[in-house]
Amino acid sequence: MKPFEYGCVVKGDTFCPRPEIESLLTSNMESGQNTVVVGERRMGKTSLIMSAFSKTRRCRLLYVDLLNIRTISDFCDRVASAASRMGTGRTFLQKTLSFLARLRPTLSVDPHSGMPVVSVDSHLAEHVSSFEDIIAMIEKFAEKDRVVVVFDEFQEILKLDNPEQALASLRSRIQFLSNTCFVYSGSVRRDMVRMFIDYKSPFYKSAMTLNVGAIDDASFIKFLQRRFSVGGRKASRDFLLKVLDTANRVSGDVQQLCDAILIETEGKVELTVDDISKGVQLVLKQESSAFEIQTENLSKYQMKALLAVARFGGKHVFSTDFIERAGLSSAPTVKRALGTLVERGVLYYHEKEYKIFNPFLREWLTRI
Ligand SMILES: Nc1ncnc2c1ncn2[C@@H]1O[C@H](COP(=O)(O)OP(=O)(O)O)[C@@H](O)[C@H]1O
Ligand SMILES: [Mg+2]
Structure with a gap:
């Protein structure tokens, strides 16, 4: 095994324990306390959720990755394929197919994993009413053991055509489920806040927020020393x-x-x-x-603003000095450009300063 792994979920020896937040999440899962997991990309949300789940007892996992969903039927499809990973054997799959019967499910083999996968009819599943079938399926699964439903990259729901309607409809069905725990994980902080606070969603009222920030230095250093020693x-x-x-x-x-x-x-x-x-x-x-x-996808103004943040830092960005050095014309132009860069996750705003999220991108920008 490689000493260092990135770009994937880490577990076992390549996972640096984060006992405090992990045990909190494990106990939330076991007790049915819904939880919102928020943090920037690559901080370790998914790895943490998986590790926390692996320590639960008598729970089953329905892990749904919502990255890049565009329609309600994409959503239903993701849940259906996640459900087919919950168990093995013909009886289990037959049950899953029968629970979703109204959405005319089909069984195929996933070309990557070689495992059977259930998908639903995209026309039948394009309306919010299909959430009913999805939720009813989860309810059936939860009859025996508690089901921990993880909606990863939950902010992607906002990309659906009518996100308010989708959220309202989902939540009205979810709130009556028993023996189920929901974990909503998301990486675009602003979007998560919007969904859980601005929409005054009952999701929020009943869910605990768990922030996944940086791993504390002492633990991470100990972990990295061990991994470097594996590499000699x-x-x-x-x-x-x-x-x-x-x-x-x-x-x-x-x-x-x-x-x-x-x-x-x-x-x-x-x-x-x-x-x-x-x-x-x-x-x-x-x-x-x-x-x-x-960076090719950025407008001329956005690129200028980004370069200026990389070179001169992101404080006092509306000062004449910054605007001039950036080669931009006015404060509103800077504001618009920076706003879009934040929306796209390139920059974030923290303690009155715009910062480039990816430190390597910042370094690269100072060299071009
Ligand atoms: N607890 C951890 N210990 C060590 N590395 C971690 C840990 N959590 C995350 N990482 C590193 O971050 C990468 C991304 O983790 P991931 O869980 O996918 O983050 P997120 O879901 O927040 O985007 C992993 O491939 C790994 O390199
Ligand atoms: Mg993730």
């Missing part, structure tokens, strides 16, 4: 603090940087601060085409 390297505390700073303490970026450092230090044992910049170079090389695509 020695990493001091100071060295790792610098690594954490460089990667903005975003769990996935930290692991990516450590992996790059490992690659760049073949044959070496004791790691030194210089090795970090070699690692950064490699990450920039790995990511450059992704960054190119990401």
Whole structure:
């Protein structure tokens, strides 16, 4: 197994324990306390949820990834395919098919995993009334053991045609379910807040919010030292603090940087601060085409504003000085450009400062 893993759910030895939030989530799952898990991308929400679930007793998992859904039938399809992963064997699949009978389900084989997968008829499932069938299925599953339903990337619901209606309809059905626990996880903080507060959703009132921020330094450093030693390297505390700073303490970026450092230090044992910049170079090389695509999609103004934040920092962005240095014409132009960049998840606003979410993108921008 590789010492460092990124871009996937981590478990076992590649998962740094986060006992406090994890045990809280496990006990919420067991007691049926609905929970909203919020945090930036690559912080470790999905890994945490999976790890917390693995410690529950007598619960079954219905894990639904909602990334890139566009229609209600996409939503139903995702739930149906998640349901087919809940159990194995012909009887189980037959049951799933019969629970969803009204949505004319079909059984096929997933080309990636080779596992059977249930999907629903896209025409029949395009209306909110099909939530009824989905919820009724969950209710049947929950007759025996508690079902933990995870809606991951829940903010994607906002991309449906009429999100208010979808949310209202979903929640009105969900609130009567017993023996079920819902975990709503989302990465675009503003969207999650909008759904759970602005829409005054009963989801929110009954759900506890769990923030997944950075892993605390002491635990992460201990974990990273162990992983580096698996790779035959020695990493001091100071060295790792610098690594954490460089990667903005975003769990996935930290692991990516450590992996790059490992690659760049073949044959070496004791790691030194210089090795970090070699690692950064490699990450920039790995990511450059992704960054190119990401920035190609920006307007001229957005790009200028982003470059200015990378080069001069994101404080006092409406000052004449910033506007001039950015090569933009006025404060409203800056405001619009930055607003869109926040919406797209490129920037975030924290303590009166716009910051570039991905530390490697910031570095890359200062070099072009
Ligand atoms: N507890 C953890 N310990 C170590 N690395 C982690 C942990 N959680 C997340 N990561 C790193 O972050 C990456 C993304 O994790 P993931 O759970 O998919 O985040 P999210 O769901 O918030 O986007 C993982 O591939 C891994 O590199
Ligand atoms: Mg995730």
